[in-house]
Amino acid sequence: xxxxxxSYVKSIVASVQIAIALVFxxxxxxxxxxxxxxxxxxxEVSVAGLPQFSHRAPVQLDGSITIxxxxxLDVEGELLKDVRERIQAAFAGKLLTVYASDGRELxxxxxxxxxxxxxxxxxxxxxxxxxxxxxxxxxxxxMTVRQAIASAGGVRSSIMNGEIGxxxxxxxxxxxxxxxxxxxxxxxxxxxxxxxxxxxxxxxDRSSLPPAPVPEDALSRILALEKDxxxxxxxxxRRERAFLERSAVLAEEQIRSLSERLELEKQGEIDDMEEYxxxxxxxxxxxxxxxxxxxxxxxxxxxxxxxLQTAHALMxxxxxxxxxxxxxxxxxxxRRLAIKESLQSAELKLAEEHARLRSIQVKLELAGVTVxxxxxxxxxxxxxLIRRSGASSxxxxxxxxxxxxxxxxxxxxxxxxxVSTGNNLGAIGTSPPRxxxxxx
Numbered sequence: 001x002x003x004x005x006x007s008y009v010k011s012i013v014a015s016v017q018i019a020i021a022l023v024f025x026x027x028x029x030x031x032x033x034x035x036x037x038x039x040x041x042x043x044e045v046s047v048a049g050l051p052q053f054s055h056r057a058p059v060q061l062d063g064s065i066t067i068x069x070x071x072x073l074d075v076e077g078e079l080l081k082d083v084r085e086r087i088q089a090a091f092a093g094k095l096l097t098v099y100a101s102d103g104r105e106l107x108x109x110x111x112x113x114x115x116x117x118x119x120x121x122x123x124x125x126x127x128x129x130x131x132x133x134x135x136x137x138x139x140x141x142x143m144t145v146r147q148a149i150a151s152a153g154g155v156r157s158s159i160m161n162g163e164i165g166x167x168x169x170x171x172x173x174x175x176x177x178x179x180x181x182x183x184x185x186x187x188x189x190x191x192x193x194x195x196x197x198x199x200x201x202x203x204x205d206r207s208s209l210p211p212a213p214v215p216e217d218a219l220s221r222i223l224a225l226e227k228d229x230x231x232x233x234x235x236x237x238r239r240e241r242a243f244l245e246r247s248a249v250l251a252e253e254q255i256r257s258l259s260e261r262l263e264l265e266k267q268g269e270i271d272d273m274e275e276y277x278x279x280x281x282x283x284x285x286x287x288x289x290x291x292x293x294x295x296x297x298x299x300x301x302x303x304x305x306x307x308l309q310t311a312h313a314l315m316x317x318x319x320x321x322x323x324x325x326x327x328x329x330x331x332x333x334x335r336r337l338a339i340k341e342s343l344q345s346a347e348l349k350l351a352e353e354h355a356r357l358r359s360i361q362v363k364l365e366l367a368g369v370t371v372x373x374x375x376x377x378x379x380x381x382x383x384x385l386i387r388r389s390g391a392s393s394x395x396x397x398x399x400x401x402x403x404x405x406x407x408x409x410x411x412x413x414x415x416x417x418x419v420s421t422g423n424n425l426g427a428i429g430t431s432p433p434r435x436x437x438x439x440x
Contacts, residue, residue, distance in 0.1 A: 040123030123406035
């Protein structure tokens with residue numbers, strides 16, 4: 001009986017790879033600037049400080065995208081950086097109409113550096129063959145074959161349908177435990193990241209987690225991802241603050257210019273008034289014509305109107321300056337409030353995942369099955385990668401760590417090999433077992 005149970009446990013390696021690969025899927029961003037766009041990709045265009053002008057444009061079958069205020073662009077096969085430059089050039093200098101909180105209509109000139117264009121979603125990939133869930137899968141930058149198979153539920157082990165498996169199948173419990181631990185670790189690191197953004201500078205305490213049923217570098221990859229998020233959010237905050245500071249500086253310059261102009265116009269109005277009164281006196285004495293007095297009165301009215309217009313523009317500029325300063329003051333408060341709300345939700349999910357992990361562990365203990373320390377002689381999948389190249393397709397054998405591209409098709413075929421038996425089962429919650437991450 002012990003040998004049979006161990007045979008069961010030996011087959012879990014393929015499922016273990018599923019959960020581990022989930023950690024790796026989105027760790028690092030691709031070299032997006034060198035990526036060539038294709039049909040199925042989705043481009044996100046945004047303007048700093050103007051979220052209402054953000055737009056997602058899918059690349060159509062004809063290779064084009066459509067962006068409001070710009071129109072249609074042919075982008076298929078072009079480098080992302082070249083498309084970004086084209087979009088920035090198209091937006092540069094455009095006057096966009098926005099509305100303030102009080103309903104006022106404002107006009108803003110777009111600068112090149114305010115415009116960004118990124119790939120929000122890549123064309124999908126397809127995984128077929130001996131996997132749990134075959135079909136279309138979402139592509140992630142720098143995605144490997146291992147991660148693609150993991151997104152399809154992992155390799156379907158042949159022992160799952162064997163005679164012994166029909167009598168007793170521990171694999172789902174083993175798989176659920178590992179997946180739950182990875183989710184728990186992700187939530188714990190997310191809580192740490194949110195607290196770090198609130199000002200807590202302590203490093204993540206790895207001892208706060210139950211013993212890992214996966215290699216140690218899995219947690220390191222989760223931490224690396226969250227640290228990348230910290231850096232990206234800090235950069236986004238810096239850009240938003242820079243935009244508001246730039247708006248305040250522009251408003252101050254406008255105020256100075258309008259103030260100087262207003263003083264000149266006030267003096268002009270005084271001069272026109274004195275001239276009008278002088279001519280009126282001469283008219284009463286009969287030394288001046290009425291037409292000349294009428295012209296002086298018209299000049300005085302024009303001067304008064306210009307002074308009032310300038311005074312109104314100055315008032316609006318001061319209001320814009322106040323709004324920019326208030327936005328700067330509220331920026332950090334709003335950010336902290338959003339982080340605290342996210343932290344509350346993350347802590348709740350963390351508690352739920354702790355309970356779920358414990359529940360699975362109890363079931364494993366009742367079943368007398370534990371997470372293995374190591375595996376060997378498992379089923380070896382044969383992986384075929386089909387990639388479109390122009391009008392044709394290229395087919396070649398791939399390994400777990402080969403990187404894939406959007407639109408790739410991955411076919412998995414499990415080859416059966418003998419499974420050894422033994423009694424070296426590890427105990428859950430005692431020491432982290434070691435798993436094979438590559439085909440031996």
